[in-house]
Amino acid sequence: MDSRLLLVLLLLLGASGLRGQGPGPRGPLEEPPEEEEEVPEEDGILVLNRRTLGLALREHPALLVEFYAPWCGHCRALAPEYSKAAALLAAEAAKARLAKVDGPAEPELAEEFAVTEYPTLKFFRDGNRTHPEEYTGPPEAEGIAEWLRRRVGSSATQLEDEEGARALIDAADVVVIGFFQDQDVATFLAVAQDALDMTFGLTDRPQLFQKFGLAKDTVVIFKKYDEGRADFPVDKELGLDQGALSRFLLTHSMHLVTEFNRKTFPKIFAARILNHLLLFVNQTLAAHRELLTGFREAAPPFRGQVLFVVVDVGANNDYVLRYFGLKAEEAPALRFINIETTKKYAPVDKQPVTASSVAAFCHAVLGGGLKPYRLSQEVPPDWDQRPVKTLVGKNFEQVAFDETKNVFIKFYAPWCTHCKEMAPAWEALAEKYKDHENIVIAELDATANELEAFSVQAFPTLKYFPAGPGRKVIEYKGTRDLETFSKFLDNGGELPAEEATELPGHPFPETPENSTVPKDEL
Ligand SMILES: *[C@@H]1O[C@H](CO)[C@@H](O)[C@H](O)[C@H]1NC(C)=O
Numbered sequence: 001m002d003s004r005l006l007l008v009l010l011l012l013l014g015a016s017g018l019r020g021q022g023p024g025p026r027g028p029l030e031e032p033p034e035e036e037e038e039v040p041e042e043d044g045i046l047v048l049n050r051r052t053l054g055l056a057l058r059e060h061p062a063l064l065v066e067f068y069a070p071w072c073g074h075c076r077a078l079a080p081e082y083s084k085a086a087a088l089l090a091a092e093a094a095k096a097r098l099a100k101v102d103g104p105a106e107p108e109l110a111e112e113f114a115v116t117e118y119p120t121l122k123f124f125r126d127g128n129r130t131h132p133e134e135y136t137g138p139p140e141a142e143g144i145a146e147w148l149r150r151r152v153g154s155s156a157t158q159l160e161d162e163e164g165a166r167a168l169i170d171a172a173d174v175v176v177i178g179f180f181q182d183q184d185v186a187t188f189l190a191v192a193q194d195a196l197d198m199t200f201g202l203t204d205r206p207q208l209f210q211k212f213g214l215a216k217d218t219v220v221i222f223k224k225y226d227e228g229r230a231d232f233p234v235d236k237e238l239g240l241d242q243g244a245l246s247r248f249l250l251t252h253s254m255h256l257v258t259e260f261n262r263k264t265f266p267k268i269f270a271a272r273i274l275n276h277l278l279l280f281v282n283q284t285l286a287a288h289r290e291l292l293t294g295f296r297e298a299a300p301p302f303r304g305q306v307l308f309v310v311v312d313v314g315a316n317n318d319y320v321l322r323y324f325g326l327k328a329e330e331a332p333a334l335r336f337i338n339i340e341t342t343k344k345y346a347p348v349d350k351q352p353v354t355a356s357s358v359a360a361f362c363h364a365v366l367g368g369g370l371k372p373y374r375l376s377q378e379v380p381p382d383w384d385q386r387p388v389k390t391l392v393g394k395n396f397e398q399v400a401f402d403e404t405k406n407v408f409i410k411f412y413a414p415w416c417t418h419c420k421e422m423a424p425a426w427e428a429l430a431e432k433y434k435d436h437e438n439i440v441i442a443e444l445d446a447t448a449n450e451l452e453a454f455s456v457q458a459f460p461t462l463k464y465f466p467a468g469p470g471r472k473v474i475e476y477k478g479t480r481d482l483e484t485f486s487k488f489l490d491n492g493g494e495l496p497a498e499e500a501t502e503l504p505g506h507p508f509p510e511t512p513e514n515s516t517v518p519k520d521e522l
């Protein structure tokens with residue numbers, strides 16, 4: 001028997017079981033539902049518990065379940081969007097339903113579905129309880145609805161003729177059409193399920209291959225800007241690679257020049273193009289805006305290799321300026337960064353920004369002909385006058401690796417709350433040891449000072465540089481209080497095993513926008 005048919009029969013049996021006419025199939029953890037049990041709803045969302053989850057799974061072939069906790073802030077933020085998504089889907093009579101489960105109140109369910117943070121969203125298809133799909137869409141109503149539509153229906157429109165194809169291409173800024181005669185389309189449809197900001201079509205019609213000048217299977221991206229079209233030919237032998245196609249679509253859907261702002265920020269990083277070229281301008285100045293022409297002209301040969309980004313110095317982008325050690329008055333300015341190595345580059349001499357100077361700068365960096373620069377503040381005249389010594393990039397080496405001193409350094413970021421919380425303990429520690437000749441307690445703002453020895457990945461980071469040769473560095477992993485700090489110092493840079501713990505730290509400031517549902521830790 002066809003396994004789908006079997007499944008349908010099982011589901012039917014299950015449904016009749018609910019009406020008390022027979023024992024439907026049940027999960028091992030499920031308690032028998034009460035006769036005629038009605039699943040309660042709140043704002044169009046099914047409210048499930050360990051008894052009713054199985055019931056809902058049997059009734060709804062496409063069910064998105066949010067595991068939430070009453071104390072979880074991100075869950076509260078998601079709630080109105082989640083209800084709005086339910087309303088959108090109900091209005092178009094979509095088959096997908098939305099539900100929620102109070103995780104802490106239903107520990108058996110939280111355990112069964114391995115929920116370790118809130119909110120966690122899982123998508124159940126055809127009542128399959130053992131293999132739900134993790135929700136990967138954005139935390140807003142239209143995104144949730146679209147993510148589900150692309151799973152309930154087809155993620156790509158079937159195209160039969162040129163008229164249909166033209167209509168689809170005209171309807172959106174970015175349209176992707178798979179022209180497939182030999183290849184299996186499953187990979188293409190899977191990519192289309194997740195690329196919510198693009199519209200997808202699919203065809204096997206020879207006349208459409210001909211109309212669009214194609215001789216073999218190809219994915220074509222049509223866009224209403226820049227080059228207008230880009231082709232991704234599919235290798236007949238190797239087939240379509242999901243990762244390669246996703247990357248192609250991300251790369252080619254980006255504008256040649258992207259303006260840096262809250263909306264584009266997630267895309268800029270999602271594009272996985274490691275080299276970024278940034279032009280800092282003051283958009284209120286006509287003379288600066290004119291530079292964009294040359295900047296854009298230089299971009300096409302670097303597509304996929306270097307992402308061209310414009311940063312308006314007047315638009316709340318101070319933290320980007322600080323990251324590059326730039327002041328707004330220095331605009332227009334070019335900077336280049338590899339976001340993986342975080343190496344930053346500046347042009348050697350300040351030339352006018354033209355297509356050729358921009359291209360020459362890129363080639364110089366990519367060809368290895370330029371040295372990266374590191375940020376450092378100037379050494380403050382009173383850097384060693386307080387109990388906590390102030391270090392910057394320029395005096396770090398000399399102080400930290402002084403072979404006659406045991407040096408304990410806090411690497412912090414001005415915006416980091418964990419750093420602020422531990423500041424009093426750090427001051428108290430410095431006060432306590434200020435008369436110890438060979439102990440130095442210091443701090444360094446790691447967002448304004450970059451070191452050659454290592455890069456600081458999380459804030460705060462505490463490191464101990466014991467006296468003696470060999471440039472030894474010991475990472476501090478204990479509790480951040482005076483008592484434990486003192487124990488560590490008195491013990492020569494070691495803590496008893498039971499006091500070593502991992503503590504929270506944050507690698508980056510809060511990003512302006514979250515592309516997926518943010519979670520609260522348990
Ligand atoms: C659920 O899905 C998984 C993976 O597709 C499959 O192996 C399993 O047999 C399914 N279970 C049921 C009850 O259909």
Ligand SMILES: *[C@@H]1O[C@H](CO)[C@@H](O)[C@H](O)[C@H]1NC(C)=O
Nearest residue numbers: 282283284285313314328329
């Ligand atoms: C941008 O230029 C305008 C006009 O000269 C000036 O008033 C403004 O302060 C500049 N913005 C920044 C952030 O420097």
Ligand SMILES: *[C@@H]1O[C@H](CO)[C@@H](O)[C@H](O)[C@H]1NC(C)=O
Nearest residue numbers: 139510511512513514518519
């Ligand atoms: C992004 O996440 C942070 C916490 O991770 C949250 O405070 C903020 O409100 C979120 N922003 C948006 C636009 O959802």
